[in-house]
Amino acid sequence: MADILTVVEHRQGVVRDITYELMTFGRKLAEKTNAKLIGVLLGHNTDDLQEDIKKHVHRLVVADHEVFKDFNGDVYQEAISAVVKKESPFLTIIGNTAFGIDFCPSLATQLGIPFTTDCIGVEVVDGGIRVTRQLYDGKMDAHLRLAQGPHYMLTLRSGTCPAEDGGLSAEIEKIDAPLTSQPEYRRFIEYVEAAVGDVDITKADVVVGIGRGIKEQANLSMVEDFASAVGGVVACSRPIVDANWLPKDRQVGSSGKTVKPKLYIAIGISGAFQHIAGMKNSDTIIAINKDPNAPIFNEADYGIVDDLFKVLPVLKSKILEVKK
Ligand SMILES: Cc1cc2nc3c(=O)[nH]c(=O)nc-3n(C[C@H](O)[C@H](O)[C@H](O)COP(=O)(O)OP(=O)(O)OC[C@H]3O[C@@H](n4cnc5c(N)ncnc54)[C@H](O)[C@@H]3O)c2cc1C
Structure with missing residues (x-):
């Protein structure tokens, strides 16, 4: 052949x-x-x-x-x-x-x-x-x-x-190069590296990824508290950036950043392939989602099927207890 x-x-x-x-x-x-x-x-x-x-x-x-x-x-x-x-x-x-x-x-x-x-x-x-x-x-x-x-x-x-x-x-x-000049109508001008904000999610050992499941912007503070309890930084799926709840440099996925932390905790994220592309190489993945059929569970090492608003406070207090 x-x-x-x-x-x-x-x-x-x-x-x-x-x-x-x-x-x-x-x-x-x-x-x-x-x-x-x-x-x-x-x-x-x-x-x-x-x-x-x-x-x-x-x-x-x-x-x-x-x-x-x-x-x-x-x-x-x-x-x-x-x-x-x-x-x-x-x-x-x-x-x-x-x-x-x-x-x-x-x-x-x-x-x-x-x-x-x-x-x-x-x-x-x-x-x-x-x-x-x-x-x-x-x-x-x-x-x-x-x-x-x-x-x-x-x-x-x-x-x-x-x-x-x-x-x-x-x-x-x-x-030999099959052509030797760029066409008039489309030319390369310059390469611009995306700006890195105050938090570089690609460098963190623990990344807490949040998705549309968090429902509203007011719930961000709850997730930030949880992330600081686990010693992680907050990242997100694309709808969170589209809604302007977090800046673009926190987006994980094919049109965002690729992260490879020791621990990735996906909270209220369905697991669309565009998101998975950016976090699948994390060492350990934990997913919290109320839908047992959410595709994120195909990638997760550990999964919690429940309402994130019930799970997060309990998990946070257990983590703080262990840390004492
Ligand atoms: C060209 C292109 C590029 C893209 N690039 C990216 C990208 O880089 N990154 C990215 O993330 N997406 C990207 N997307 C979008 C992607 O296709 C999905 O739409 C997006 O990832 C879905 O985000 P989500 O999981 O937060 O939301 P949803 O798919 O709406 O999932 C929300 C999840 O939350 C769960 N949930 C709801 N309420 C609760 C609760 N109370 N407790 C627990 N769980 C709950 C639901 O069961 C659901 O699984 C791209 C799309 C396109 C077309």
């Missing part, structure tokens, strides 16, 4: 975690289908990145040019389109991230390739592609068959496949 192709996602000289997940996933699928995994690295002065990535793929195609120094979706689309036309892979897998979603749909349209986004499972069935995607905030899985190929393209959700060491040593094939 023809090969599987993935694209390296990197920012400010650092390979993003999703790349290793894609490559692990791609390698496993390639092994099952007797194919090879090809990585594509677009960048400028990427020697270190090449040394790293070549351990994860069977072949690494590298285009090095100033035009790839900073990300521009339209530049990527043109360059990846040229590589896909040349390599003719059976399947192209890209991360379902701001990076992938920027250029992948128009790339697939440009190439006329059957395409879908945000997959959490992919199988090769009868020479075609069957994917699994989630519906209704993760409450239901849908299995879809892509229109018959011969080529396919999809984006894979972060967290679908934990990254593993590749143990490979790919040959590196350097190609």
Whole structure:
């Protein structure tokens, strides 16, 4: 079978975690289908990145040019389109991230390739592609068959496949940059790092995440008291930021921060995948939710199914008792 192709996602000289997940996933699928995994690295002065990535793929195609120094979706689309036309892979897998979603749909349209986004499972069935995607905030899985190929393209959700060491040593094939200037209509201007507020939730050992279950802003003080009793900082799901109850730098999730504390306590958070993406690598996760079917319990090491307004005062007084 023809090969599987993935694209390296990197920012400010650092390979993003999703790349290793894609490559692990791609390698496993390639092994099952007797194919090879090809990585594509677009960048400028990427020697270190090449040394790293070549351990994860069977072949690494590298285009090095100033035009790839900073990300521009339209530049990527043109360059990846040229590589896909040349390599003719059976399947192209890209991360379902701001990076992938920027250029992948128009790339697939440009190439006329059957395409879908945000997959959490992919199988090769009868020479075609069957994917699994989630519906209704993760409450239901849908299995879809892509229109018959011969080529396919999809984006894979972060967290679908934990990254593993590749143990490979790919040959590196350097190609000329398929384009050498940014289009007039879309230019990279500058990279702006999000501001860090008075509390940096990414550095805390204990993070108390709150969600829409806290009902109203007036209840924040109760949660802050609880967080200080456990020695943690307060973070939140996106609706809390949308309601202006907490600043954006406290949001955990795919469009917020990624946290990896020793302890994450999710209070009144349903566990939408966008939230899970930002906290799933916490050492220990405790969830408090009155709905026993809330998806957050799929991630939690410990769960309390009850009304948070009943649970928090009891938990706080027990913690203070133990601390005495
Ligand atoms: C492009 C995009 C990006 C996104 N990025 C993010 C992101 O970065 N981070 C993020 O969090 N979300 C993000 N979202 C939103 C995400 O899809 C969910 O809507 C959001 O995470 C839900 O927040 P929640 O769990 O607080 O609210 P809800 O889904 O409304 O859940 C509230 C939970 O509280 C529980 N509850 C209610 N009352 C009580 C009570 N008294 N006691 C105990 N439990 C109670 C309920 O059972 C429920 O499970 C994004 C969405 C999109 C489309």
